[in-house]
Amino acid sequence: MNNMHEIWGQRFFHYVNELQKYMRYVFTGHLAIVFMFAIGAGGYAYSEWLKEVPVTFPSALIISVVLALLLMKAAPTTLLKPADIVFFLPLENQLSSYMRRSITWSTFSQLPLPLIAMVIALPLLKATEVGTSIDYLLVLLVIIVFKGLFVGTEYSVRIANHDFVWPDRVLRLVLTFLTIQFALTWSTVAIFIGILIAMLYAKFWDKQAARYPFPYEQFIELEQNRMMRFYRFANYFTEVPHLVGSVSKRSWLTMAMKRSTFKRKDVQKYLIVRTFIRTDDTFWLWVRLTALSALGAFLIPLPIVSFIFVGALAFATAVQLILALEGGDEFTMDQLFPEEQEKSQIKAVRSLVRKLIWLHAIILLLAALPLYGLSIIPVLIAAIALIVGEATIRLTKEQMIEI
DSSP states (O other): OOSHHHHHHHHHHHHHHHHHHHHHHHTTSHHHHHHHHHHHHHHHHHHHHHTTOOTTSOHHHHHHHHHHHHHHOOOOOOOOOTTHHHHTGGGGGGHHHHHHHHHHHHHHHHSHHHHHHHHHHHHHHHHTTOSOHHHHHHHHHHHHHHHHHHHHHHHHHHHHOGGGHHHHHHHHHHHHHHHHHHHHHTOTHHHHHHHHHHHHHHHHHHHHHTTSOOOHHHHHHHHHHHHHHHHHHHTTTSOOTTOOOOBOOOGGGGGGSOOOOOOGGGHHHHHHHHHHHHBHHHHHHHHHHHHHHHHHHHHOOOHHHHHHHHHHHHHHHHHHHHHHHHOOOOOOGGGGSOSOHHHHHHHHHHHHHHHHHHHHHHHHHHHHHHHHOSSHHHHHHHHHHHHHHHHHHHHHHHHHHHO
């Protein structure tokens, strides 16, 4: 290919296909069920809470902070590859054309989240009598304009001064917060002042970037890290050949790892426990799902909604842990010994997952106490997590045996 337009088109086509290939495993599995229950439970709880929210609630402050955080990070999606350091040299005079398409795609791909957040916030703003319909439309305009300017600004900052990336983000965070906060509580003039400042700031960094060569290594590393985060997420649902896992010793959890008895019946238990604790993806998967469940038990005031939310996440926790701990194809020394390795491994995985579900339930019980007090509700929340988790373990086991 002799021009950057064709290169970008081909890479974008491959990128979209790559996303579709893995996302179909994500949204046709158990996560879709979790999302359905979570959105339904959250929407119902939110609508009920809006009926009682006081007019003095600091909605403008909270929404300004949330939108500022969502707009702050604006890293460009470049689709660059390691070989481009050499491959792009003959076409470097066309690099700006390639990057314009990159910045345009990055802007549109990052817009949905802050726009959705603003749409969700509209009922709260109306309930607390903050702003008018014109103000809301102008804030939506600010979101679109700021996102476009911020993606270009971060791109220029990374070229001109990579060490200034986070200070730049903090400055843009403050600018966005002040613009939206004053627009909702003072005057819409703040919006035009904020946009003018953002444009001048972007222009300044654009001029600074023009003085430096394009840092291929930095943007290639940024792109590789971005794709690796996506592959780690997709790996929870299907095997991803591109993924390189990471491990950590976690010395502070040594007490949870018993010493080996060197008996053949304990081999799999010994390996599975260490695999869970020291494999970053698996360990933090359990931590994230447990923290999310505890947050729901702590915040959701409606028992039935809390039951559904906790049950859905208990199901997801059990399924994902079983798939993660049994899905690896790594060679381990126990495979050299003539024993029923597969059956022994399944038993060890179920035993560990069962213990983790118990710990999960205890954490939920403690998290629900501040909201519901010493009543039957926290006990029921923990019991639902245990029942759903145990049922998932047993049903998954039966399916695997049939296969």
